[in-house]
């Protein structure tokens with residue numbers, strides 16, 4: 001099959017394992033179905049309960065769900081289980097193509113399993129690189145290896161396409177299409193008011209308690225979970241948040257705390273007592289459903305995060321993002337002026353946030369930046385390529 005030919009008849013199979021993969025593949029699923037294309041969805045992840053609210057929100061019913069019997073937390077074991085189980089699914093589904101997303105272990109295993117069965121692979125969000133093999137680990141190598149296997153490379157930006165060209169990927173296999181995170185965020189945000197007003201969506205109670213503070217326009221959304229930030233990084237981020245809250249009585253913080261004890265224990269040890277004392281102004285809550293997270297971003301002056309997806313969503317919703325890492329594989333955010341890399345140094349975080357909130361001009365300029373991750377029509381472009389129309 002050439003890079004521009006069309007898979008017909010048999011389903012296009014979308015394989016996902018984690019929350020961001022579901023969010024970012026949902027627009028592709030919707031667009032392919034809208035065009036009458038047969039689509040099948042395989043869920044290979046662990047956190048089925050958390051995934052269900054996403055499937056409800058995006059109206060997706062997975063045809064296949066893997067029940068992996070993990071005996072330990074090793075990535076090799078997970079990869080081996082995924083490979084075997086996904087191969088069995090592919091043999092049953094006989095897909096015309098398999099679409100994978102990004103850089104997780106499920107991404108790489110889904111691509112490997114398709115490769116062994118000679119099924120063409122489409123890689124969505126291709127070409128992101130930090131060029132540092134272990135930052136992030138194992139994602140940097142997962143995405144690089146997935147690129148070796150893919151047939152269609154859906155690069156979100158020209159920069160990502162250039163990274164692929166440097167690795168020798170043929171130009172006619174690379175399609176610059178934008179990032180589906182933008183499609184999902186714009187679509188989700190457009191539905192929010194109606195969902196809230198109709199009662200179809202209720203914000204969790206800790207977020208309700210933030211409402212009185214919104215009038216000050218000084219809500220900050222914080223998330224942190226990357227492995228390289230476990231320990232001292234998360235501790236320093238938490239201390240910066242404490243310092244900011246103590247210095248500015250109008251500032252409020254929404255921090256959905258990742259469930260991993262390596263994150264949650266540190267955050268609660270540093271901020272638990274302050275959260276009680278501030279009675280609602282500091283919301284430390286469990287991970288939020290996606291619409292609630294979008295609500296936080298929409299109501300925030302800025303976001304502090306080490307998440308990849310939130311960098312794209314911040315840009316889509318015109319909310320400046322301060323990246324809590326030493327590097328980002330999304331340099332376009334910085335080049336566009338919509339974000340900054342601030343790392344995890346407490347003084348630096350406090351200094352940057354204070355400056356932005358005090359000097360409104362800089363924040364306003366960041367909010368006015370053109371979103372470098374696309375216009376919300378990425379899924380259409382991907383569907384065009386798969387149908388041979390592009």
Ligand SMILES: CC(=O)N[C@@H]1[C@@H](OP(=O)(O)OP(=O)(O)OC[C@H]2O[C@@H](n3ccc(=O)[nH]c3=O)[C@H](O)[C@@H]2O)O[C@H](CO)[C@@H](O)[C@@H]1O
Nearest residue numbers: 020021101102103104136256287288289290293307308309
């Ligand atoms: C190194 C890197 O950048 N890797 C990325 C990684 O994903 P990530 O860093 O973006 O992961 P998270 O931060 O876990 O998820 C983010 C999503 O979750 C939503 N969210 C968050 C908190 C919450 O309480 N409720 C929510 O709903 C949020 O809005 C957003 O959409 O894998 C992806 C897949 O391959 C790749 O795209 C991607 O390169």
